[in-house]
Amino acid sequence: MKCNVWCCLLAVFSLGLLAACQSSEVEPAGASQEVVFRVMNYMQYSLDEVTRSDADALDHLVFGVFDAETDALVGSIQTQDEGSSGYGTFSVKLQKGSYRLVFLGYDKDYVCQMTSSSVVCFESDAVPQTFLHSMTLTVGDEPLPAQSVVLKRAVGAFRLIVSDALPSNLATMRFAIGGGSTKLNGRTGFAADNGGRTFSLSVPSSYLGRTDIKLNSYVFLPDGETEIDITVDALTANGSVIRSRTFPKVPMMINRLITYEGNFFAASTSDMSASITVDNEWHDEVTVNF
Secondary structure (H helix, E strand, C coil): CCCCCCEEEEEEEEEECCHHHCCCCCCCCCCCEEEEEEEEEEEEEEECCCCEEEEEECCEEEEEEEECCCCCECCCCEEEECCCCCCCEEEEEECCEEEEEEEEEECCCCCEEEEECCEEEEHHHCCCCEEEEEEEEEECCCCCCCEEEEEEECCEEEEEEECCCCCCCCCEEEEEECCCECCECCCCCCECCCCCEEEEEECCHHHCCCCCEEEEEEEECCCCEEEEEEEEEEECCCCCEEEEEEEEEEEEECCEEEEEEECCCCCCCCCCEEEEECCCCCCEEEEEEC
16 A cells, blocks of 8 residues: 655744743744744655665655745754654744745755755755755744645656566666756755756666566656656666667656656567556656557
8 A cells, every 4th residue: 555645744933942942031022933843744655766665754854944035044954864863843043034944855865955945956966755845934023823834745756667687797777867957946846957867776786687677766857747858778887788778758747656667678669658547655657668
């Protein structure tokens, strides 16, 4: 059974310090407010590069505050790791003004880089499964009401299922995604540019000779839905190409898992046909047999 991704954050606002670090003094009107966000549910259905795992908590949560007009970072980026003390609760003290708040959740152990709300990326140009919520917040003299925030998946996914056996000299599968980006605009939820993404997956020796291997890749998209050419190369250890295939006009969409399945190493391909199914994990899944 697949689970819904409900990453809900309850934001609780109050003047002064919270009870956890409370003071008997009350700050005068116009002073800063401490804003606290509690992550009430941060479960996802994880998809790694070569297989599918059980439902689990997001590996990392990130929270950033930016000036709404200048996009300058206010304070520092807060990052929490799953299982750490206090995981799921963020707090920040803000003066009166308008702010852009960016919440992220993602898997894998990449460092998130976010110097502005309009450009979010990860080390080594990686694109993990990423969930986002972006909002504006105006802080005045009056306490703000409690709010709930929902993180939504910010990537599109391309899955290649290699039906035929992986050859014994295979070392790497290289993906060249001809659109989208490794950078996310945290304000819009779309890609920060349209420069594409190229990366490689090392193939474990235990997979050689096996069939029906699943390889997943993610990308931030320049719009909610777009067509992208994707080229996949199977390489030996010295970089020689064993087999190369280009999948034209792949219908990528944010929160869509699209699967291309077939005999990758066969000499020729059959006519492609597509069918669409919907599940509770991704917004929808598309499977193309080649």
